[in-house]
Amino acid sequence: MTDPLTGKQLVEKSYEYIDRLTKECAKALIEEFNSTHRKFQPESYSKEVGNSVLQRFSKRDKNLKLDVDTVRNSDQPNVARIGFKGSTKDADFSFSGTVGTFVVPLIDGRTMSFVKTLVFSVDKTNFSKRK
Numbered sequence: 001m002t003d004p005l006t007g008k009q010l011v012e013k014s015y016e017y018i019d020r021l022t023k024e025c026a027k028a029l030i031e032e033f034n035s036t037h038r039k040f041q042p043e044s045y046s047k048e049v050g051n052s053v054l055q056r057f058s059k060r061d062k063n064l065k066l067d068v069d070t071v072r073n074s075d076q077p078n079v080a081r082i083g084f085k086g087s088t089k090d091a092d093f094s095f096s097g098t099v100g101t102f103v104v105p106l107i108d109g110r111t112m113s114f115v116k117t118l119v120f121s122v123d124k125t126n127f128s129k130r131k
Helices: 008-034 047-062
Strands: 065-075 077-085 089-106 111-121 127-129
Touching: 008 047, 008 111, 008 127, 047 065, 047 077, 047 089, 047 111, 065 127
Parallel strands: none
Antiparallel strands: 065 077, 077 089, 089 111, 089 127
16 A cells, blocks of 8 residues: 655645646647637736636646636736636645737727737745645
8 A cells, every 4th residue: 555645745746737737728728829819908818818727727627726816917018927826635826827919900000919928937835735
């Protein structure tokens, strides 16, 4: 029989799982956005991309709880940072995502944003054993 995992091992296992899911999510969403030529309003792309991430995670794992924690625009134009908080059965965690877009002017003077990059930053120090 195997010994039960320690708290540190459970956190490590959760970290590796979330790291793998974020990479999978970024790749899948960029492919989806590009193949459908999904357009976003420049003022709301960060919120919409955050919601897309939540939907992707909920489809992938029903037992994973994830919420958007913060959304803020970067100092760089067309870049936003989205903070996420979540939990698995073993660990609570947080990670962030950086969304880069390019803006296309329309004939009527409005602009549309297209997602160019989606990069997640998952740090093991932001994982802790569930109480």
